[in-house]
Structure formats: C-alpha cells, structure tokens
Amino acid sequence: MRTRLSTEQRREQLLAIGAGLFANRPYDEVWIEEVAEIAQVSRGLLYHYFPTKKDFFASIVRAQRDQLLQMSEPDPALPVAEQLRAGLDVYLEFARTHPDGYRIVHRAASGADREIQEIREAGMAANATRILDAVSVLTPVTEVTRLAVRGWLTFVATTILEWLDQPKITQEELRDLGVRTLFAAVGVTP
Known part of the structure; x- marks a missing residue:
C-alpha cells in the first residue's frame, strides 16, 4: 500500500532509495522503474520530482x-x-x-x-x-x-x-x- 508523504518527505525518500542503489551499482544498472517500485510510486511521479535520471543522480x-x-x-x-x-x-x-x-x-x-x-x-x-x-x-x-x-x-x-x-x-x-x-x-x- 502506498504511503502518503509530504512533497519534501517524498523527495527525501526517493533520494535515499537512489543513494542506496547508486552506491552499490553502476549508473547504467540503476533503473528509475526500480526506484519507483521500491518507493511504491508511479514512474511519472518520480519524473515529476526529477525530470531525468541524470537530474535524479545529480x-x-x-x-x-x-x-x-x-x-x-x-x-x-x-x-x-x-x-x-x-x-x-x-x-x-x-x-x-x-x-x-x-x-x-x-x-x-x-x-x-x-x-x-x-x-x-x-x-x-x-x-x-x-x-x-x-x-x-x-x-x-x-x-x-x-x-x-x-x-x-x-x-x-x-x-x-x-x-x-x-x-x-x-x-x-x-x-x-x-x-x-x-x-x-x-x-x-x-
């Protein structure tokens, strides 16, 4: 079940998930879909916060x-x-x-x-x-x-x-x- 978070809480959650994934795998092996799945959000919502994978990583x-x-x-x-x-x-x-x-x-x-x-x-x-x-x-x-x-x-x-x-x-x-x-x-x- 998806948890409702404030905009800032959601952004921090996504950054934390991404930090864990990027720290352990090369950039090309981390998929935005995986981040969205772990966070239990749509890929579109993730792209709302970060327009591209590069923006997310930066x-x-x-x-x-x-x-x-x-x-x-x-x-x-x-x-x-x-x-x-x-x-x-x-x-x-x-x-x-x-x-x-x-x-x-x-x-x-x-x-x-x-x-x-x-x-x-x-x-x-x-x-x-x-x-x-x-x-x-x-x-x-x-x-x-x-x-x-x-x-x-x-x-x-x-x-x-x-x-x-x-x-x-x-x-x-x-x-x-x-x-x-x-x-x-x-x-x-x-």
Missing part, C-alpha cells in the same frame, strides 16, 4: 555532499589540529554510518559527466577553503600550500573509500593518519 550527489559539508562545519574556537580532527571524525563517522552516501559523493566524479564533476568539485573547494583558513593561522598560504591541501583532500577521500571496502585499521588510526599527512603536506607542526 540531486543525490548534491544532497549527500551538502549533508556532509553541513555536518563537518568547523568550530573556529578550537585549535587548528582539533578542528581538523573534529572534521575528520565527522567525515569518518559519516562514511561509516552512510557508506552509500559517501561512496556516491566520492566515486561519482570518476567517469561522470560535467555536472556531477562540478558538484564534487564544489565540495572539494569548500573543504579546501576551510582547511586553508585554519592552516593560515600556522603558516602563510602559498600556491604550494593550496596544492598540498587539494592533494591531501584526494588522499583522504581515497583512503576512506579503501577503509570502507577493507577496514583493516580503526577509525581513530585513519583519522590520525589524515591529521599527520595534512600537517606534513603543508610543512607545519601543529
């Missing part, structure tokens, strides 16, 4: 990215190292408790179209700005520093994906690895 990637950015907003009252640890703790906990969402945001850009790449790039840029703002308290920000932070963000995303697929170290060990590598990359001691 909305999922954007929602997962935005949720993660909101959850990881830094506390400027904390020392830089603590801000970084706290941010990494949020990312790692999100990845552990929402592995589908994390995988979508960080695997989506590889081989994806321009819009998906831009969504992921906006998230990376927001994180780079946050980190550079914090690091600027410890060292002048140069182009080398900017490049180091961008490289570090890619390193962290890759190590978290590896950890999700093969969790051979603890969450705390991964967080500490991330903290050490950032400070080494930007050439400062916290």
